[in-house]
Amino acid sequence: MRAEKHIGFIKLIRLTLNGMGKIYFVPYLFLFIFMPIASYADYIKSSSVDFCYFSTYVWLQVICPFISIWWTLFGFREYIEGSGREALLVYKRGILPELITVFLFYFLHIVVLLALYNFIVGFNYFGYIFIYFTQSFAFFAFSLSLAFIVRNISIPFIICIIYEIFCMGAKATGLDFINMLSPNIPSEPSGVFFPYVYILAAFIILLPICHLRYNKL
Amino acid sequence: MLTIDNLEKSFKKNKALDCFSCEFEHGIYGLLGPNGSGKTTMMRCICDLIKYKGKIDCGGAKIGYLPQQFGMMKSLKLFDMMKYFATLKKIPTPEQDEEIKRCLELVNLYDKAKDKVGSLSGGMVRRSGIAQAILGDPEVILFDEPTAGLDPEERTRFKTMLKSIGKNKTIIVSTHIVSDVEAVCDKIVIIDKGRKKFIGTNEEVAAIASSKAYLVEEKFEGILSGNYYIKDRITRNGENYLYVLSDIPIENSIAAQANIEDGYLCALKNI
Numbered sequence: 001m002r003a004e005k006h007i008g009f010i011k012l013i014r015l016t017l018n019g020m021g022k023i024y025f026v027p028y029l030f031l032f033i034f035m036p037i038a039s040y041a042d043y044i045k046s047s048s049v050d051f052c053y054f055s056t057y058v059w060l061q062v063i064c065p066f067i068s069i070w071w072t073l074f075g076f077r078e079y080i081e082g083s084g085r086e087a088l089l090v091y092k093r094g095i096l097p098e099l100i101t102v103f104l105f106y107f108l109h110i111v112v113l114l115a116l117y118n119f120i121v122g123f124n125y126f127g128y129i130f131i132y133f134t135q136s137f138a139f140f141a142f143s144l145s146l147a148f149i150v151r152n153i154s155i156p157f158i159i160c161i162i163y164e165i166f167c168m169g170a171k172a173t174g175l176d177f178i179n180m181l182s183p184n185i186p187s188e189p190s191g192v193f194f195p196y197v198y199i200l201a202a203f204i205i206l207l208p209i210c211h212l213r214y215n216k217l
Numbered sequence: 218m219l220t221i222d223n224l225e226k227s228f229k230k231n232k233a234l235d236c237f238s239c240e241f242e243h244g245i246y247g248l249l250g251p252n253g254s255g256k257t258t259m260m261r262c263i264c265d266l267i268k269y270k271g272k273i274d275c276g277g278a279k280i281g282y283l284p285q286q287f288g289m290m291k292s293l294k295l296f297d298m299m300k301y302f303a304t305l306k307k308i309p310t311p312e313q314d315e316e317i318k319r320c321l322e323l324v325n326l327y328d329k330a331k332d333k334v335g336s337l338s339g340g341m342v343r344r345s346g347i348a349q350a351i352l353g354d355p356e357v358i359l360f361d362e363p364t365a366g367l368d369p370e371e372r373t374r375f376k377t378m379l380k381s382i383g384k385n386k387t388i389i390v391s392t393h394i395v396s397d398v399e400a401v402c403d404k405i406v407i408i409d410k411g412r413k414k415f416i417g418t419n420e421e422v423a424a425i426a427s428s429k430a431y432l433v434e435e436k437f438e439g440i441l442s443g444n445y446y447i448k449d450r451i452t453r454n455g456e457n458y459l460y461v462l463s464d465i466p467i468e469n470s471i472a473a474q475a476n477i478e479d480g481y482l483c484a485l486k487n488i
Contacts, residue, residue: 008304015301019290083288087349090264090282091305217266 013098013105016075023074027067027106031113035063039121053123057185060125060132064110066164068136069143071102073153079214080147086217096211103140107133127192128185134196141203145210218242219263219278219357219387224271226258226411233258234269235411245383247398248391249481250408256391257285259408260359263389278387279306281355285362287346291335295326295345298334299352306353320348323378325371339366347375351382358388364397376401395478405477407484415484419477426479429488431470432458441467446486448479464488 017024035056042055078084079095110132117123125132143156150156186192219241226234233255250256262269264282289298299317308316321327324344329337337345343366350358364372379388379401390398398405405422407414415422433441435450435457445463452458461467462483482488 004309007310008307011304011310012301015293015297015304016290018297019293019301021292078290082290083286084290086261086266086284087282087287087289087302087346088305089266090280091302216268217261 009098009101013101016098017071017102019078020071020075024071027070027109030063030067031109032116035059035113039117054185056117056123057125057128060110060114060128061135062164062168064132065135065139066160068103068106068140069157069160071106072099072140073143073147073157075102077153081152089215089217093215094211095214096208099140099144103137106140107136110136130192131186131196134200138199138203141207145206148210148213218276219389220272220274221259221263222272222274224259224262224269224273226255226262226267226269232411234262234271237271237408237411237413239406239413239416241387241389243385243387244403245379245388245390245401247402247405248389248408249393249395249398249405250391251393251485254409255411256393256408257361258411260284260361260389260391263357263359275357275387278356279353281350281352281358283346283350283358283360283363285365287349288342289334289345291333293334294331295321295334295337296330298345299330299349302349302352306355308353316352316354320352323351323382324348325374340368340371343367344371344375347378356386358382358386360388360390362392363390364392364394372397395481399477405481407481409485422480422484423475423477424480426462426475426483426488428466428472428475429462429464429483430473430475430479431461431463431467432473433461433467433470435459437467437469440469444486444488446482446488448482462486462488 038059039052039056042059043049043052046052046055073080076095076099079088111129114125114129114132117125139160143160146156146159147153221237221239221241224234224237225232237255237259248256248259258267260282261267262271263273263275264280265273289301293301296317299321300313303313303317317330318327321330324347326341326344326348329341334342334345343363347360347363350360364375367375376397379390382388383401383403390402392398399419402419404416404418406416407422415425432451432453438447438459441447441461441463443463443465445461445465445467447459447461449460450457451460458471460473461470462479
C-alpha cells in the first residue's frame with residue numbers, strides 16, 4: 001500500500017513533466033549545452049583558465065536560479081491557471097511535495113553539471129553549492145508563491161526575467177542574493193553561508209504560506 | 218446518499234446559495250436552473266472547492282466531478298491524461314488500464330486513446346472530461362453542463378451512458394437545457410436565485426403546469442392578465458397563436474398539454 005502510494009507519487013510527477021511536451025527539455029539545453037559553450041567561449045576569448053573559472057561561476061549564478069522555475073512553473077501550469085484546475089483540485093489537495101520533489105530533481109541536474117565541470121576541466125564549484133541551492137530555491141519559491149497568489153504563471157515568469165536582467169545590468173554588490181556580478185568569489189566559508197541562510201529560511205517559510213491559497217478556487 | 222443542509226454561499230453582496238437543503242438518494246438528478254441560479258456554486262460546495270456555510274454530508278463517498286470548463290495538459294496523450302486522473306483517484310496500478318479502457322469506451326473515445334489531448338476537438342475534450350469523472354466508479358458523480366459542445370449523437374450517447382451507470386449511484390446533472398434531463402433523470406431539482414424551488418419526478422414537474430398551458434390566438438394578447446408568461450409563438454392552420462403559461466384560466470383559448478419545460482417555467486416564474 002505504501003509502495004503503491006510512492007509509485008503513484010512518482011507517476012504523477014512523471015506524467016506532469018511529460019505533459020510539458022518539448023519545452024521539458026529547455027533546462028537540459030541551458031545546463032548541458034549552453035553552459036559548456038559559454039565556458040568554452042570565455043576561455044577562447046581570454047585564454048585564461050582563471051578568468052574562465054570565474055566567468056563559469058558567474059554563469060552558473062545566472063542560469064541555475066532562473067532555470068529552476070521552468071519545470072515547476074510550466075509543468076504544474078494546469079494546477080495553477082489551467083482549465084483542468086477545478087477537476088484536479090477535487091482529487092488532489094496540495095501540490096507542495098510534488099513541487100519540492102521536482103525542484104530537488106532539478107537541483108540534481110546542477111550537481112551533475114558541477115560534477116562534470118570537476119571531472120572534465122577540473123573546476124570545482126562544490127564549495128559554492130549552497131549559494132546555487134539557495135538562489136535556485138529562492139527563484140523557485142518566489143515564482144510559485146506569486147503564481148499561487150495571482151493564479152497565473154506569466155506574471156512570476158516575467159518578473160523573474162526582469163529581475164535577472166536588472167541584476168545583470170545593475171552591477172550592485174548589495175544584491176547578494178544573486179550576486180552574479182559581485183567582484184569576488186567568496187573565499188571564506190561565512191561568505192558562502194551568509195546571507196544565503198537567511199534568504200533560504202525566508203523562502204522556506206514563504207512557499208507553504210502562499211501554497212495555502214492554492215487549495216481553494 | 219448526499220445530504221445538503223442549509224447551504225449558504227455569498228460572493229460579496231450576492232447570495233449565490235440561500236438556505237439550500239436537499240437530500241439526494243441513489244438515482245439520477247437533474248439540477249435545472251437559469252444562468253446564475255447557483256448550480257455551479259452548489260457543485261463546487263459539494264466538492265469542497267469553495268468555502269460555504271451549512272452542512273454537506275456524502276458519507277465519505279468518492280466523488281467524480283466534471284467542471285463546466287475542462288481541459289488538461291495538451292501535450293499528454295488521452296490515455297496518459299486518464300492515467301493521471303486514475304493515479305489521482307488512487308486506483309490501484311494493475312486495474313488502471315482496464316478501468317481507463319472501460320471509461321473511454323463508454324464515451325466513445327477509446328480509438329483516440331493514443332492521440333494527444335491538444336489534437337482533440339472541443340466535444341471530444343468534453344467527453345474525456347466525462348470519462349475522467351466516471352473513472353474509478355465513484356458513488357457520487359457531478360456533471361456540470363456535461364452536454365455543452367456535444368453534437369446530437371454524442372448527447373444521446375451521454376444520456377444512454379448515464380442510464381447505464383446510474384444504478385446504485387447518486388448522479389447530479391446540472392444544466393439549463395430541459396431536454397437533457399427529462400429523458401434520463403429520475404428526479405428534477407429546480408433551483409433559482411440560490412434557492413430550491415421544487416424537487417420531484419418528471420411527471421410531478423410537468424404537473425406544475427397542468428391546467429396552466431394555453432394556446433391563445435395572437436389577436437387576444439391584449440386580454441391576458443394575472444401572472445402569465447408567453448413561452449412561444451406558433452402557427453396552426455394558418456392562425457398565429459401564443460403558447461401561454463398562466464395561473465388563471467384564459468378565455469377563448471385552447472388548453473395545451475403541459476410538458477416538463479412548462480412545469481420548469483411555471484416554477485421559475487411562480488405561475
